[in-house]
Amino acid sequence: MSSSSSSSSTSQWIYDVFLSFRGEDVRRNFVAHLHKALSDARINTFLDDKKLEKGAELGPELMRAIKGSRISIVVFSKNYIRSSWCLKELVEIMACAKNCDQVVVLPIFYDVDPSHLRHQKGGYGKALQATAKGRKHLLNDWKIALTKAATMIGWDAKNVGTDVELISQIVDNVKRKLNSRLLNITKYPVGLDTRVQQVIRLIENRSSEVCMIGIWGMGGSGKTTTVTAIYNQFQCKFENHGFIENIREVCSGGVKGIKQLQKQLLADVLKSNEKINGTASGITTIEKRFMGKRALIVLDDVSTFDQVEALCGNCKCFGAGSVLIVTSRDVNILKKLKVDYIYSIKEMDEIKSLELFSWHAFGQQSPKREFSELSSSIVAYCKGLPLALEVIGSFLHDRTVQEWESTLSTLEKIPDDQVHKKLRISYDGLKKDTEKNIFLDICCFFIGEDRAYVSDIIDGCGLSAGIGITVLVERSLVKVEKNNKLGMHGLLRDMGREIVCERSRKLLGERSRLWFHEDAHKVLTENAGTETVEGLVLESQSTSNVCIKTDAFKEMKNLRLLRLDHVDLTGAFKYLSKELRWLHWQRFTCEYIPDDFYLGNLVVLELKHSNIKRVWNETKLMKKLKILNLSHSKYLTSTPDFSKLPYLEMLIMEDCPDLSEVHQSIGDLSKLLLINLKDCISLSNLPEKINQLTSLKTLILSGCSKVDRLEEGILQMESLTTLAIDDTGVKEEPYSVVRLNNIGYISLCGCEGSSRDVFYSFIRSWMSPTMNLPLNNSDFLTPIVRSLQQLRTVWIQCHSENQLTQELKIIFDQYDINSTESEALPIPNDSLRSHLIGMRRFSTVMDTLGKSISQGLTTNDSSNFFLPGGNHPSCLAYTGVGPSAPFQVPKDIDCRMEGIVLRVVYSSTFEKLADECLTSVLIVNYTKCTIHIYKRDTIISFNDEDWKNLTSNLGPGDDMKIYVAFEHGLIVKKTIVYLVSGQSIIVDVDDANMEVEPSEEVSVQPSLEVKVKQSPKPIKSIFTRVPNRIGLRGCRGLGSCVEKEGIRI
Helix, strand or coil: CEECCCCCCCCCCCEEEEEECCHHHHHHHHHHHHHHHHHHCCCCEEEECCCCCCCCCCCHHHHHHHHCEEEEEEEECCCHHHCHHHHHHHHHHHHHHHHCCCCEEEEEECCCCHHHHHHCCHHHHHHHHHHCCCCHHHHHHHHHHHHHHHHCCCEEHHHCCCHHHHHHHHHHHHHHHHHCCCCCCCCCCCCHHHHHHHHHHHHHCCCCCCEEEEEECCCCCCHHHHHHHHHHHHHHHCCEEEEECCHHHHHHHCHHHHHHHHHHHHHHHHCCCCCCCCHHHHHHHHHHHHCCCCEEEEEEEECCHHHHHHHHCCHHHCCCCCEEEEEECCHHHHHHHCCCEEEECCCCCHHHHHHHHHHHHHCCCCCCHHHHHHHHHHHHHHCCCHHHHHHHHHHHCCCCHHHHHHHHHHHHCCCCCCHHHHHHHHHHCCCCHHHHHHHHHHHHHHCCCEHHHHHHHHHHCCCCHHHHHHHHHHCCCCEECHHHEEECCHHHHHHHHHHHHHCCCCCHHHCCEECCHHHHHHHHHCCCCCCCCCEEEEECCCCCCEEEEHHHHCCCCCCCEEEEECEEEECCHHHCCCCCCEEEEECCCCCCCCCCCCCCCCCEEECCCCCCCCCCCCCCCCCCCCEEECCCCCCCCECCCHHHCCCCCEEECCCCCCCCECCHHHHHCCCCCEEECCCCCCCCCCCHHHHHCCCCCEEECCCCCCCCCCCHHHHHCCCCCEEECCCCCCCCCCHHHHHCCCCCEEEECCEEEEHHHHHHHHHHHHHCCCCCCCCCCCCCCCHHHHHHCCCCEEEEECCCHHHHHHHHHHHHHHCCCCCCHHHCCCCCHHHCEEEEEEECCCHHHHHHHHHHHHHCCCCCCCCEEECCCCCCCEEEEEEEECCEEEEECCCCCCCCEEEEEEEEEEECCCCCCHHHHEEEEEEEECCCCEEEEEEHHHHCCCCHHHHHHHHCCCCCCCEEEEEEEECCCCEEEEEEEEEEECCCCCCCCCCCCCCCCCCCCCEECCCCCCCCCCCCCCCCCCCCCCCCEEEEEEEECCCEEEEEEEEEC
16 A cells, blocks of 8 residues: 555554655655655655545545654645645644644645745636535535645645755755754643744844844643644754753752753753853853854743843854744843844634643533533633643543533632632542652652653652552643653742742641752751651752761651752661652762661662762662663663662663673573663673563663673573673673664664664674774774674565565665666677586586587577476576566476576686675565575585575565675676576566577686585564564584574564
8 A cells, every 4th residue: 555665663653754746746756756765764654655535534544644644744736735645634633733743744836836836826726616516515525634744844835946856955954843942831732823824924034144033921720731832843954953941940950050951951952961060150151052054942931130141142153044932931031131023922812722621621612512611711811821721621521511610710700810729620620648649759850750750759758659640640740751751831830939938938847748949958957847847858069078967857758759969968767768669879088887776768879979989888678679770870880780779660870980890690581671781881781680580671781881791591581672882891792682682772792773773884894804894993803793694594574565675775775785777788798608517416407508608509599498307397587687587486386496507608807707705695575575594604515404595585476686896896798587496397487587698708607516514493573564673593613503583672
């Protein structure tokens, strides 16, 4: 059904691009060339390239393709509007662009005026009416879709020189968009497109200058949503771009927060890891690094003028065409900045407010009939504030009429300007105290943290994070943002913290949570803590440590969550709460955790940047501990005994330079999922028992330069999906890695990326030992390649002919295999030579073929010939121009193929012969979508077991093609495939595909001497037609046979 090319994309998407077009206008010219260019760029493109009978509705495969494509390209041609099928596609495309987080719709106006489509007047309007004849119910949807698509940024073909230039621009644009990391925007962007287009027009008015835009509006009005949508549309046009969010919140930590944002700006936009010593030096560094660079920068939720000054105060340092967008609740800040334009976010009107509310309350565009009047009344009290409409609408979802009436009654009592109280309706409506506690924990301590990490902590507190966080997300109180991080609107965060403060306005120690440094410091220094306190954060605002006595925690018997940074505790640790579940203590100054510090209930223990030399004097039983993070502890020499940590799931000890020993009890951790020992430069080797970790999914040893081997026992790690061993001293071949069934990401031997990319690097070196991997230490051949050298063949299984074509292209492009007919240049016959390659032992056949070639015995009169003697097999010849030849497996089931002989007619500019230049032979089965790759060593020693492996993948009538690859400038004029059978072959032969090689005056090389090696009985093939899988098969020496079902790619 579809024509698609192979490309990597996130699991959310099936295709990178969906092409919508009117076939009779552009299929055979513009679209054909565009699709080829996209495919050549390895962009996975859906093209409905079969002339299917179109039904009344879009088929399920087409719907799936549209919804599963990151980008839709719509080619508007003269007759596009005359096709109901095209218009139905367009309606679905625009719906996906609105509701499915699709990247973008790219319109191409090919011999069509965009304004005519936009307004549908004149001939276009009449054509649309004609198309809608009998389908009037669809006409309005078509008009809306056409209008929206025609207003989007795209290409007008008449404004671009040639189709070649236009296609080049489109492909470049698509590549940039696919490489961009999009930010999440709201699920229901009602009215968003209008705002976005208005701001974009302001920006385009100053496209040749540095443009600074201010977006102003009250909290919850949609500033962040609007600027995020603008950023998503514009970032692909900038090499340097960054989105700095939550500036108000981050800067509440004072100078430390500003420095953090300066560092983030340089890292996100310029990928620069700069050291920022102070705000002033940060400003200087930013100006210097950005000088003359064209950039797109968003500063979201700015609360003071100084924040902008510290980040992008000097606009003159940016290059022409740069865009800076600042959002703020305070218009005076924007005026002081002297921005070029201030865009004011207005409240939503009544119609859009009702629509947005309805989407959240009912999951549809308008209210249910029985709730219509109540909906209008509640919407009126939300005063056009998107956040209030979202939160209250989500709260009322699936509730009864009585609950709606109660909510309306509450809203009627709240003054218009008290937004927090309106938002609190959703919080008060949470049925369980556990859900309320989870919300307060998140808004005080865990905004921006990983959901799984927070869930472990909350579950450890007995609060049921799974259902609790889900409820909060459904109520729009919490969002799950990019990279699975928990997010929350600033107004909701402030509302939650206000709820905590209501408990006690004056007595800070009576509050359940203390997240503000000054409040926590006051409580601890005045010994004002009580059993009410459940969570506390104390982070020094300077580089010097704060000293606190441990007895200040004596009364905090219910303390569950504790975060300390640059804090020294003095005194007996027995005073700290026995209810602690989360201890995050950066720069812990003790050499070990004191013996009297009870940690029996801890779920997460993080002591990063600590001074510990050992974790404990004596390991204590910690049944609940799931995460242990001791990263950047520069004096730590050994891991703890893990026998007392039976439920540990994550062990993180990154950059511990003195760590030299991992306790052997690590092999007993049956729940362990992750080990990160990156840059532990003193660690020499891992205990053998580590191979017993059948649950382990991620193993990171990058930078462990003294780790010099991986045991073959790594095969026992059946769950391992990610392995990083780059920049290590591994000398023993980790061939077992390639045989792990679930491996998905590998980083080793100087190569990193998906297992697909690393796989092809290995295969390149396997095909030709002179093509080594890019090693950091190139003095020796990579051990894994040495292991792969012993493989006799590589088998690649594809899921479709389209993927097969793309895999072949990768092999041809990356491994210097000539696959085209361009080699068949005019060459004088007296310079031609002929070379025979036998795939199985056929000395008689080879000799006979050699003689028939030299004596001119073959003629054009017959497509087959019989060898002399009573019982010799017959040969069927297929000829191809250049270094390949197609053939078909005989359909006669009684005809048993005994072998294949290849004759290559070639010319060489050097004195080297074909036997010396041969690198590999590829056998492609287009019927079964497989590729067999044989390197030279296998070809010259091809044996019966190799033949069995090859024929196990052949079926009667299969369409095949053989490619031969040579080095050193050898030019192949033609390739002839001889299929050797045990009896006469009687088949109908297509003259276009099959012929006997005519007599030529060529020099004949001696027949190959095929050396037969003993080989063990091969394992029965276990390869299946699995999408995106690659397999290895081969025999290593005489004693072990290797078969690999798939590296996932």
